């Protein structure tokens with residue numbers, strides 16, 4: 001499948017800023033970067049995946065492997081995937097015991113129905129709303145029936161936020177504040193049943209918008 005412009009833009013920016021991202025966010029899920037609700041959704045996802053046909057999971061858009069490490073520490077068999085080579089290098093350096101590979105939300109190097117869970121932790125934020133359906137269809141393809149998807153994203157009404165100097169790289173990148181109701185509607189069209197949603201107010205120092213979380217079950 002042809003790579004789209006929003007993917008190329010995200011790769012260029014994260015390749016150029018991976019080191020800075022790690023300095024700012026770190027390589028682990030922690031209370032400094034994830035609020036109580038966020039961590040509770042990750043924990044709920046782990047418990048749900050334990051009831052799925054497989055405990056093999058993917059962290060898609062893994063960045064430096066923070067969610068991947070959390071999932072592995074909670075007993076899941078995880079692979080981290082990303083479009084950014086520099087982010088994958090940072091992930092391998094921080095978590096040498098885990099496996100990481102190149103992969104895109106809408107084109108994953110994973111067999112049909114082979115996973116019990118997929119996490120997209122702030123990685124669909126550069127995908128325009130009208131392209132989310134293609135990503136959700138691909139995530140559904142790799143999940144077994146009864147497998148779970150966990151999404152996290154900055155919430156809004158789908159508006160684009162364009163930055164000309166994203167992460168100080170001098171490169172431009174657009175983020176989308178996805179609408180929670182639009183996301184759940186697109187998940188249902190792709191063949192998911194929405195299991196739980198959470199929407200919390202901005203709470204951490206770096207946040208300016210509400211944060212949304214969705215757990216959906218593959219039918």
Ligand SMILES: C[S@@+](CC[C@H](N)C(=O)[O-])C[C@H]1O[C@@H](n2cnc3c(N)ncnc32)[C@H](O)[C@@H]1O
Pocket residue numbers: 007010011014025060061062063064065066067081082083084087103104105106120121122123124126127
């Ligand atoms: C904001 S960072 C989040 C990284 C990580 N999930 C975390 O929480 O630290 C967004 C990540 O998603 C990746 N990404 C963006 N678009 C992607 C796509 N279409 N497919 C896979 N990865 C993507 C970027 O390269 C980057 O590593």
